[in-house]
Amino acid sequence: MAGGVAAWLPFARAAAIGWMPVASAPMPIPPKDKRKSQEGLIILNVSGTKFQTWKNTLERYPDTLLGSTERDFFFHEETNEYFFDRDPDIFRHILNFYRTGKLHYPRQECISAYDEELAFFGIIPEIIGDCCYEEYKDRRRENAERLQDDEEMDQSNDTTPVNLTPREYLWRAFENPHTSTLALVFYYVTGFFIAISVMANVVETVPCGLMPNRSKELSCGDRYALAFFCLDTACVMIFTFEYLLRLVAAPCRFKFMKSVMSVIDVVAIMPYYIGLVMTDNDQVSGAFVTLRVFRVFRIFKFSRHSAGLRILGYTLKSCASELGFLLFSLTMAIIIFATVMFYAEKGSTASKFTSIPAAFWYTIVTMTTLGYGDMVPKTIVGKVFGSICSLSGVLVIALPVPVIVSNFSRIYHQSQRAEKRRAQRKSRVAKIRAAKIRGTNAYMRYKHSGVMDSVEEASKEAGKLLVSKATSPPFESQHHHLLHCLEKTTNHEFVDEQTFQTNCMEISMMNKAGSRSSSLASSPRLSSCCSRRHRKKSSFSLPSTNNQELSTIQIRERPVVNSRSSLNARLNDDGGMTLKCDASYITPSMVTLSPPAVTSSGGGDGPTGSITYSQSNIVRVSAL
Amino acid sequence: MDGEEQSDSSLRAIAIVVLCCGAVKMLHLMGVISVEDKVDDDLEMTMVCHRPEGLGQLEALTNFNKRELQVLYRGFKNECPSGVVNEDTFKQIYSQFFPHGDASPYAHYLFNAFDTEHSGSIKFEDFVMALSILLRGSVREKLQWTFNLYDINHDGYINKEEMTDIVRAIYDMMGKYTYPALKNDSHKQHVEAFFRKMDKNRDGVVTLDEFILSCQEDENIMRSLQLFENVI
Numbered sequence: 001m002a003g004g005v006a007a008w009l010p011f012a013r014a015a016a017i018g019w020m021p022v023a024s025a026p027m028p029i030p031p032k033d034k035r036k037s038q039e040g041l042i043i044l045n046v047s048g049t050k051f052q053t054w055k056n057t058l059e060r061y062p063d064t065l066l067g068s069t070e071r072d073f074f075f076h077e078e079t080n081e082y083f084f085d086r087d088p089d090i091f092r093h094i095l096n097f098y099r100t101g102k103l104h105y106p107r108q109e110c111i112s113a114y115d116e117e118l119a120f121f122g123i124i125p126e127i128i129g130d131c132c133y134e135e136y137k138d139r140r141r142e143n144a145e146r147l148q149d150d151e152e153m154d155q156s157n158d159t160t161p162v163n164l165t166p167r168e169y170l171w172r173a174f175e176n177p178h179t180s181t182l183a184l185v186f187y188y189v190t191g192f193f194i195a196i197s198v199m200a201n202v203v204e205t206v207p208c209g210l211m212p213n214r215s216k217e218l219s220c221g222d223r224y225a226l227a228f229f230c231l232d233t234a235c236v237m238i239f240t241f242e243y244l245l246r247l248v249a250a251p252c253r254f255k256f257m258k259s260v261m262s263v264i265d266v267v268a269i270m271p272y273y274i275g276l277v278m279t280d281n282d283q284v285s286g287a288f289v290t291l292r293v294f295r296v297f298r299i300f301k302f303s304r305h306s307a308g309l310r311i312l313g314y315t316l317k318s319c320a321s322e323l324g325f326l327l328f329s330l331t332m333a334i335i336i337f338a339t340v341m342f343y344a345e346k347g348s349t350a351s352k353f354t355s356i357p358a359a360f361w362y363t364i365v366t367m368t369t370l371g372y373g374d375m376v377p378k379t380i381v382g383k384v385f386g387s388i389c390s391l392s393g394v395l396v397i398a399l400p401v402p403v404i405v406s407n408f409s410r411i412y413h414q415s416q417r418a419e420k421r422r423a424q425r426k427s428r429v430a431k432i433r434a435a436k437i438r439g440t441n442a443y444m445r446y447k448h449s450g451v452m453d454s455v456e457e458a459s460k461e462a463g464k465l466l467v468s469k470a471t472s473p474p475f476e477s478q479h480h481h482l483l484h485c486l487e488k489t490t491n492h493e494f495v496d497e498q499t500f501q502t503n504c505m506e507i508s509m510m511n512k513a514g515s516r517s518s519s520l521a522s523s524p525r526l527s528s529c530c531s532r533r534h535r536k537k538s539s540f541s542l543p544s545t546n547n548q549e550l551s552t553i554q555i556r557e558r559p560v561v562n563s564r565s566s567l568n569a570r571l572n573d574d575g576g577m578t579l580k581c582d583a584s585y586i587t588p589s590m591v592t593l594s595p596p597a598v599t600s601s602g603g604g605d606g607p608t609g610s611i612t613y614s615q616s617n618i619v620r621v622s623a624l
Numbered sequence: 625m626d627g628e629e630q631s632d633s634s635l636r637a638i639a640i641v642v643l644c645c646g647a648v649k650m651l652h653l654m655g656v657i658s659v660e661d662k663v664d665d666d667l668e669m670t671m672v673c674h675r676p677e678g679l680g681q682l683e684a685l686t687n688f689n690k691r692e693l694q695v696l697y698r699g700f701k702n703e704c705p706s707g708v709v710n711e712d713t714f715k716q717i718y719s720q721f722f723p724h725g726d727a728s729p730y731a732h733y734l735f736n737a738f739d740t741e742h743s744g745s746i747k748f749e750d751f752v753m754a755l756s757i758l759l760r761g762s763v764r765e766k767l768q769w770t771f772n773l774y775d776i777n778h779d780g781y782i783n784k785e786e787m788t789d790i791v792r793a794i795y796d797m798m799g800k801y802t803y804p805a806l807k808n809d810s811h812k813q814h815v816e817a818f819f820r821k822m823d824k825n826r827d828g829v830v831t832l833d834e835f836i837l838s839c840q841e842d843e844n845i846m847r848s849l850q851l852f853e854n855v856i
Contacts, residue, residue, distance in 0.1 A: 007695075007698065007699025007700075007702055007703065008699055008700075008703060008717050008721075009721070010696070010699075010755070010759075010855040011751070011755060012718065012721045013852050013855045014754075014755050014758040014759050014852055014855060015718075015734055015758070016851075016852065017758050017766060017769075017770060017849060017851075017852065018730075018733075018734065018737075018770055018773045018774075019794055020770070020845055020848045020849055020851075021767075021770055021774075021818070021822075021835070021839055021845055022790070022791060022794060022814065022818060023844070023845075023848065024814070024817060025844070026844045026847065026848065027844075027847070027848040027851055030851055030852065030854075099702075100702075343634045344634060346634070347634075381634070381635055381638065
């Protein structure tokens with residue numbers, strides 16, 4: 001509150017001496033100023049950029065990080081300064097806040113980065129000075145809208161068709177025609193029929209040639225009345241059907257019925273039904289003719305098909321105040337000029353300006369620079385004011401138009417950006433996914449190298465070292481160790497997505513294939529979740545069960561992980577691991593030979609074990 | 625004929641209107657009358673800058689040492705970069721310390737007390753000399769300064785009206801929400817009590833000597849005068 005003028009507190013306290021003689025009660029004891037050494041410089045090292053200020057400056061705002069004892073956590077003894085590992089550019093503004101009492105928002109900074117810094121240093125954004133507050137709020141709102149857009153898109157993309165009820169599915173098909181071919185077909189069909197209907201309305205009124213025995217020109221609508229009626233009926237049937245479907249599918253029917261599009265739909269089809277009801281009654285035929293005018297509203301149904309049209313409508317709605325101003329100023333000008341013209345032309349003979357309302361027409365035509373010429377002033381005064389009228393008309397109309405145009409441009413660009421973001425999203429998501437996969441693959445590679453460390457010597461001897469251990473930084477190695485611990489805890493292993501999918505497919509295929517290696521299958525350690533049958537159907541082929549020789553176990557389409565897992569299993573003497581296709585990880589079944597003779601030690605008297613693996617999913621495990 | 629007369633009269637009316645507008649515009653162009661506000665003049669005032677005397681001189685004039693003067697000047701300059709405080713800024717700064725009520729009346733009297741030369745603005749020297757008296761001065765000096773504060777018209781006497789104004793200004797700083805609630809004549813009673821204590825010869829005014837004598841007799845006042853000695 002008074003932090004900005006904290007330097008003047010001594011003065012305010014001194015001035016309090018003026019109250020003393022007036023005071024009737026004794027004064028309270030002043031607080032002891034314990035910290036005498038407050039007069040000193042503080043060094044704030046923010047990512048290498050050194051800031052210095054008086055200690056008092058920081059003490060002005062004791063409920064922030066720098067003003068409270070919280071800054072002691074950042075004290076660096078060796079250099080006797082306070083070190084913050086944050087952005088020095090934004091810190092500059094934060095320090096200025098302490099100095100001047102005003103927080104400014106730099107335009108070139110990202111709004112979320114700025115917010116984060118403020119949150120870190122314990123400063124609430126509401127104290128941003130008036131000069132920068134508007135800009136800050138605008139940027140924040142924009143950012144929030146963008147995030148919300150992204151979230152909505154996420155949600156809309158995440159719902160898989162499987163989980164939707166038919167009603168939701170229908171609604172989704174209506175709202176996003178691109179989700180299914182049926183929806184797309186329906187979309188184009190309705191668009192086609194809207195066009196047909198509108199064109200029929202137009203062509204109906206074209207004169208089609210003379211009827212025999214009559215001198216009057218007939219319009220096409222009267223000549224081919226039946227054909228047009230059938231066409232109209234067909235269109236209205238389709239529109240009604242569509243409207244009813246939408247009504248059924250809408251999640252909130254009341255809200256749907258209130259929406260603009262549904263009103264347009266109703267207005268488009270109502271005249272037909274009313275016409276059906278009222279054909280016999282001649283009295284209301286005039287009203288009936290008027291109703292036919294409403295059929296032209298069908299053209300507004302195109303706004304579902306065109307984003308530009310929607311944007312135009314939205315712009316007009318958002319510019320309502322500018323349009324209102326335009327209308328109001330025009331009305332004022334029209335009344336003024338019509339009055340002046342009327343009185344100016346009153347004297348001239350045979351003047352068309354019979355009354356002020358009659359002069360309205362002249363004024364409007366002149367101000368919009370139409371100039372039909374059906375009403376022209378004849379007196380000199382009339383002509384003078386007529387010219388003033390047309391000049392001012394240009395100005396009055398030209399003023400609000402740029403505002404509307406800029407609004408339209410802003411909204412249009414916003415929607416363009418939204419479209420672009422949506423298109424970019426897919427590639428972005430794909431890239432993020434790829435990065436994730438690389439991360440998990442890194443773990444796989446670590447596992448390869450880490451576990452096979454001990455057998456490296458053996459492989460080296462055999463000269464078949466195919467895997468080189470990558471040196472990873474301590475952070476990564478600790479992370480991998482953590483993942484390894486998790487694997488051990490749950491007795492399952494991590495694999496990548498592709499291998500998992502292929503495994504699932506392969507398992508299902510194996511269901512159909514014949515059984516193999518029942519001897520192996522009978523191993524008690526082998527099991528799978530899909531069904532017991534799978535054990536028999538797993539494609540192991542053991543050319544020889546000779547323990548002394550190199551035996552090849554070919555596991556089709558299994559990840560490399562198998563070999564290691566078997567090794568691991570050996571080392572830990574684990575139980576059987578289960579194969580679950582619907583889980584995100586896969587644990588291959590363990591294969592144990594009898595007697596299980598795969599060891600990890602390189603020692604021994606002769607038998608060499610070579611463990612090779614290749615990405616082609618053929619694993620050779622040496623049996624020792 | 626009628627038509628012509630009517631068109632003539634309308635022509636005359638329009639001509640009169642046009643003439644009036646032209647006359648106003650001409651007068652404005654000639655500078656006799658000003659139609660728009662002259663905002664530009666205000667800007668010139670704020671460009672005035674004042675630098676105080678040297679640190680050594682100020683140290684000699686006041687009872688502060690160099691370090692204290694440095695601290696004071698830094699705070700002063702921060703708030704008033706031009707080197708002088710005008711009354712509005714003064715009121716604004718003082719009001720920030722008393723957000724509950726309205727500190728402007730009292731700040732006005734304070735300003736007049738600080739501005740010994742009545743120039744309308746306080747320079748740093750005035751500021752620091754007044755502070756020197758208030759914080760490091762002798763008892764007599766302090767009491768004299770306070771007397772000058774109360775004596776609004778500087779005639780050497782404090783009468784009831786002046787004291788009422790001062791006390792009301794002090795009460796204004798309290799604001800509305802007090803306990804017990806402020807009544808309309810709370811300050812009047814306070815003034816009466818003050819005069820009963822200070823006005824020795826009951827002549828309705830308090831002179832400087834009466835004031836100093838009465839204050840020296842009161843223990844509370846003496847003690848409270850020493851309250852703010854270690855403020856800097």
